[in-house]
Amino acid sequence: MPPMHFTGSHEDLAQKGHFYGVYLLCSQSLEQRYHGKCYVGFTVNPKRRIRQHNRGCDFGGARKTSKKGPWQMVMIVHGFPNNIAALQFEWAWQQPTLSTRLKIFAELKRKLPKESHFEYNFRILNRMLNVGPWHRLPLVVRWLETDYERSFPLQLPAHMRIVSGKLAITTSQRQLRLEAATPTIWAHECHLCMQRIEQPERSRLGCLNASCRLTCHMLCLANYLLGEQPGQYIPIGGECPLCETPLSWATLLQRKRLGEGVNADQDNAESADDLSDEPDVDSDVDAID
Ligand SMILES: [Zn+2]
Ligand SMILES: [Zn+2]
Structure with a gap:
């Protein structure tokens, strides 16, 4: 047939x-x-x-x-x-x-x-x-x-x-920028240890690639990244365990401090057009370029 x-x-x-x-x-x-x-x-x-x-x-x-x-x-x-x-x-x-x-x-x-x-x-x-x-x-x-x-x-x-x-x-840079405007959908459990994330505002980290749904404990991600850098105590960076986007630990923490930028829990309806007019909307996402 x-x-x-x-x-x-x-x-x-x-x-x-x-x-x-x-x-x-x-x-x-x-x-x-x-x-x-x-x-x-x-x-x-x-x-x-x-x-x-x-x-x-x-x-x-x-x-x-x-x-x-x-x-x-x-x-x-x-x-x-x-x-x-x-x-x-x-x-x-x-x-x-x-x-x-x-x-x-x-x-x-x-x-x-x-x-x-x-x-x-x-x-x-x-x-x-x-x-x-x-x-x-x-x-x-x-x-x-x-x-x-x-x-x-x-x-x-x-x-x-x-x-x-x-x-x-x-890799299309334009595609990555467009994706950066999409709000993250968080999972309830950490993708690394599978345990519930009790205080997400304090201990949850995601990925810099906004189309990736990585959700994990800050500690779990730190340990995961340290696995790639034996002998270190504070991770420098590495790759996302789910999508392999390069992650810089400093950028992840900075974004966390800033309230997770456009990837906050509340629907933050930024359109792709808004993003190009206002480069400050999520400038730290440039780290993935
Ligand atoms: Zn965990
Ligand atoms: Zn990822």
């Missing part, structure tokens, strides 16, 4: 700070026990992420994939409205028996004896794309390795796209 969906094969461009993907890795290990094993993960930068997995956990790769590769990133699902939606998708794909949306499907409980790990993960994905809340999202399923490409037995919602080819992430 010919695919019902648009298929492209050129290298596409995606906006940095705006791309959230959930990918599937397959091991090409020569060791029998690892060969064909799969790993589902979240990334904002697929090219960089696959390099990290193949260099092992000392270089930011996940511990689960360390020394079990080389890994191939065979596909990536993108088009999520924000990083939290993508992280939820990642979690459900990894844990179909725990996800409330998926555990009702008995056939997803385990890999069939004749099935490869890839085929099992593909089957879970196919189901996920056809159930709520994901079936409503404008998702793109991108094949990165043609050897694995195949059609979905359960047809995907018509608004989704299936494409093949690599993806490059670019």
Whole structure:
């Protein structure tokens, strides 16, 4: 059956700070026990992420994939409205028996004896794309390795796209500025320790990229950033754990002192036009340039 969906094969461009993907890795290990094993993960930068997995956990790769590769990133699902939606998708794909949306499907409980790990993960994905809340999202399923490409037995919602080819992430300064005008939506729990944030006005920090929904305790983020700078007591900076935007600790604290600028809890309806007329609206966001 010919695919019902648009298929492209050129290298596409995606906006940095705006791309959230959930990918599937397959091991090409020569060791029998690892060969064909799969790993589902979240990334904002697929090219960089696959390099990290193949260099092992000392270089930011996940511990689960360390020394079990080389890994191939065979596909990536993108088009999520924000990083939290993508992280939820990642979690459900990894844990179909725990996800409330998926555990009702008995056939997803385990890999069939004749099935490869890839085929099992593909089957879970196919189901996920056809159930709520994901079936409503404008998702793109991108094949990165043609050897694995195949059609979905359960047809995907018509608004989704299936494409093949690599993806490059670019930064548009204008895009970042426009995003800076969007108020942050805070989560109730810290994304790093998963505990409730009791006194948000005192202890909550977010990301400098306004389209990122990172919410965390000041201490948790400090510890996270210190992890990248061993031997230090006060972080200098690092990358946001969710979107990889460069964060300067001084800028984060300064913004916190200023009442979080346009990212305050109250809806502060600054339009993009206002921003260009009044550069002082959120000048500290320039630090991300
Ligand atoms: Zn925390
Ligand atoms: Zn971020």
